Amino acid sequence: MRYYVQIQSQIEEVEVTRAGEQLMVAHGGEQLMVSAATIDQGARYSLLVAGRSLDVIAEMRGSQMLLIVNGHSHRIVVEDERERAARRISGARSSSGRQTVTSPMPGVVRAVRVSPGARVQRGQPLVILEAMKMENEIAAEGEGVVETVRVAPGAAVNQGDALVVIGPLLGPNSGKERT
Amino acid sequence: MVGTPLFDKILIANRGEIALRVIRACHELGIQSAAVYSEADRSALHVREANEAYLIGPPPAARSYLDGDKIIAAAKACGAQAIHPGYGFLSENGAFASAVEQAGLVFIGPTGAQIRAMGDKIEARRLMQRIGVPVTPGTQAAIDDLAALRRTAADLGYPVMIKATGGGGGKGIRIVGSPDELQASFERAQSEAASAFKNPAVYLEKLIDRPHHIEFQILGDGRGKVVQLGERECSIQRRHQKVIEECPSPFMTPELRAAMGKAAVQAAAAIQYRNAGTIEFLVDAERRFFFLEMNTRLQVEHPITEEVTGVDLVREQLLIAAGQPLTTPDETPMRGHAIEARICAEDPDNNFAPAIGTVSNLDLPGGRGVRVDGSLYEGMEVSVHYDPLLAKLIVRGNDREQAVARMRRALTELRLTGVHTNIAFLLGICETDAFARGLYHTGFIDEQRSSIARAPSLRERRDVALAAAVLRTLAKGQAAAAGNGAGGASLDPWTFAARREQLRI
Numbered sequence: 004m005r006y007y008v009q010i011q012s013q014i015e016e017v018e019v020t021r022a023g024e025q026l027m028v029a030h031g032g033e034q035l036m037v038s039a040a041t042i043d044q045g046a047r048y049s050l051l052v053a054g055r056s057l058d059v060i061a062e063m064r065g066s067q068m069l070l071i072v073n074g075h076s077h078r079i080v081v082e083d084e085r086e087r088a089a090r091r092i093s094g095a096r097s098s099s100g101r102q103t104v105t106s107p108m109p110g111v112v113r114a115v116r117v118s119p120g121a122r123v124q125r126g127q128p129l130v131i132l133e134a135m136k137m138e139n140e141i142a143a144e145g146e147g148v149v150e151t152v153r154v155a156p157g158a159a160v161n162q163g164d165a166l167v168v169i170g171p172l173l174g175p176n177s178g179k180e181r182t
Numbered sequence: 183m184v185g186t187p188l189f190d191k192i193l194i195a196n197r198g199e200i201a202l203r204v205i206r207a208c209h210e211l212g213i214q215s216a217a218v219y220s221e222a223d224r225s226a227l228h229v230r231e232a233n234e235a236y237l238i239g240p241p242p243a244a245r246s247y248l249d250g251d252k253i254i255a256a257a258k259a260c261g262a263q264a265i266h267p268g269y270g271f272l273s274e275n276g277a278f279a280s281a282v283e284q285a286g287l288v289f290i291g292p293t294g295a296q297i298r299a300m301g302d303k304i305e306a307r308r309l310m311q312r313i314g315v316p317v318t319p320g321t322q323a324a325i326d327d328l329a330a331l332r333r334t335a336a337d338l339g340y341p342v343m344i345k346a347t348g349g350g351g352g353k354g355i356r357i358v359g360s361p362d363e364l365q366a367s368f369e370r371a372q373s374e375a376a377s378a379f380k381n382p383a384v385y386l387e388k389l390i391d392r393p394h395h396i397e398f399q400i401l402g403d404g405r406g407k408v409v410q411l412g413e414r415e416c417s418i419q420r421r422h423q424k425v426i427e428e429c430p431s432p433f434m435t436p437e438l439r440a441a442m443g444k445a446a447v448q449a450a451a452a453i454q455y456r457n458a459g460t461i462e463f464l465v466d467a468e469r470r471f472f473f474l475e476m477n478t479r480l481q482v483e484h485p486i487t488e489e490v491t492g493v494d495l496v497r498e499q500l501l502i503a504a505g506q507p508l509t510t511p512d513e514t515p516m517r518g519h520a521i522e523a524r525i526c527a528e529d530p531d532n533n534f535a536p537a538i539g540t541v542s543n544l545d546l547p548g549g550r551g552v553r554v555d556g557s558l559y560e561g562m563e564v565s566v567h568y569d570p571l572l573a574k575l576i577v578r579g580n581d582r583e584q585a586v587a588r589m590r591r592a593l594t595e596l597r598l599t600g601v602h603t604n605i606a607f608l609l610g611i612c613e614t615d616a617f618a619r620g621l622y623h624t625g626f627i628d629e630q631r632s633s634i635a636r637a638p639s640l641r642e643r644r645d646v647a648l649a650a651a652v653l654r655t656l657a658k659g660q661a662a663a664a665g666n667g668a669g670g671a672s673l674d675p676w677t678f679a680a681r682r683e684q685l686r687i
Binding site: 004006008010011013015017018019026028030031033035037039041043046047048050052055057059060061062063068069070071072073074075076077078079081083107108109110128134139140141142162 | 536566593594595600637638644648652653654
């Protein structure tokens with residue numbers, strides 16, 4: 004089975020096949036034998052990759068994964084061939100490409116930095132939220148144009164409440180995939 | 183334990199790692215510990231480690247850990263003789279300290295009057311000037327008039343800092359680069375100060391170029407004797423909040439240490455300071471030092487002083503509070519090198535937004551020279567109600583190089599899921615060339631942001647990709663085994679999956 008692993012916006016292709024009690028893994032033209040031991044209920048594993056020891060902790064949420072490998076954490080996206088094909092089809096067809104930016108925590112809106120019609124970049128601050136005794140910038144996750152602003156300064160919000168809705172830059176069928 | 187305990191019972195008016203720290207000191211001295219907790223902290227480590235624990239209110243701090251009346255009532259009800267306030271919360275609340283003593287209990291810290299004297303930042307500056315301790319060039323009085331502010335700023339020379347007189351701990355500071363920013367910054371600063379500190383008064387200080395934030399630990403017996411235990415370098419900061427601290431300071435020289443140590447002792451002795459405190463200074467590139475403020479409590483980063491001096495600071499606090507004379511020598515020598523990293527529930531990739539979640543898969547580092555002062559445990563719920571500090575990771579080495587290597591090792595051994603943390607960010611800092619060489623000032627994090635963000639090497643990318651693919655494969659196998667419900671444990675997961683999916687893994 005082939006997997007596509009996206010690490011910091013670049014994709015690695017990995018093929019996994021069974022080889023007796025171990026797994027044979029192909030990547031970048033190399034073939035490696037992997038022995039895997041489950042340490043705890045499916046979240047922790049010890050992998051020996053051609054003798055190299057990898058201590059792995061994983062948290063999976065759909066195709067997104069948080070992996071801690073030997074103490075270094077990575078947020079990645081993993082898809083097998085079927086999932087990747089399915090996503091590409093739905094991506095081309097639907098593509099409202101709309102992002103609803105929600106509040107990550109309960110708090111009070113201190114300032115709103117954008118208004119409808121504004122074009123925003125990835126990482127651009129949208130709302131200043133006061134929570135945990137600090138001011139927090141809530142930023143856009145991708146490029147787009149602000150469609151609606153759902154809050155005003157002074158509004159108290161809960162985790163998950165919509166703050167700003169951002170539509171795609173171009174029209175539908177722009178073919179842009181969300182990373 | 184020889185002799186009678188200093189106190190029979192102490193109530194700790196705090197939570198999290200510092201409550202646990204004090205509880206541990208109590209237990210080593212044969213003192214009963216009484217904890218307080220809010221509804222959010224019922225399962226907290228400090229509750230479980232204390233001898234006794236009492237509920238004091240719902241989660242919001244204002245109705246629990248900040249409610250001085252409830253805390254004093256709890257102390258009296260359980261028969262505690264003394265209250266330790268920790269840091270934050272009520273530790274620098276002069277009214278609380280006085281109320282504790284009026285209730286017939288011992289406040290483990292300075293007097294209410296001393297807290298108030300140093301809590302007013304303008305008053306503290308004036309006192310320092312009177313006794314000859316250098317202060318950052320700035321105003322003598324609070325300024326509430328824009329025209330006066332403009333004139334003073336022009337005299338000092340831009341850039342300047344507008345600071346809240348009731349503030350402290352890095353909060354309520356605004357940097358003004360040029361005259362056209364002044365009005366807006368002034369208005370924002372006043373309103374922030376009013377809401378955060380209930381006091382809109384602000385004052386002005388000159389911004390020191392590329393400063394080091396270096397502080398000195400002191401202990402006072404309350405009768406005029408003060409000793410200093412050396413410095414802590416705290417310049418690795420983000421928005422004025424400390425991230426990594428170390429001692430001794432790589433920027434220090436013996437002459438500077440002697441001069442600053444003397445000034446620190448002078449500052450505390452001027453008010454006959456009682457118990458533990460810290461004098462914070464800014465040091466410019468020419469090694470001129472200026473008094474910044476005094477913190478009339480135990481600091482978060484106190485463990486690094488403990489590691490290099492061998493002094494147990496909380497134990498010293500309890501001894502002083504029990505009326506014992508100071509036995510720690512002045513200018514206690516530092517041996518070796520210690521570094522502390524603050525592990526926080528925040529997401530550095532999302533502007534350090536505070537994170538919430540449930541701690542899982544927790545691995546704590548160990549081995550020689552590693553100390554974790556934390557309240558972390560598997561299943562701990564991290565909520566919005568309190569500070570995002572999860573734990574302090576402290577390492578000690580024979581020299582700075584060893585300490586830095588040890589910190590890197592310990593940070594990779596520290597693992598957890600369920601809540602975003604700044605572990606990768608801390609590791610990134612420790613791996614920069616500037617940090618390795620000890621060459622940094624308070625602008626470090628801003629300047630080095632791109633070096634701190636690591637891009638994984640090719641080998642690491644391969645490891646991560648392999649691990650992801652293998653784990654997906656195993657998860658599929660385990661799901662298949664569980665779905666079949668037939669004692670899947672007796673079959674290795676991928677054999678089972680292979681059978682079900684006709685050898686397609």
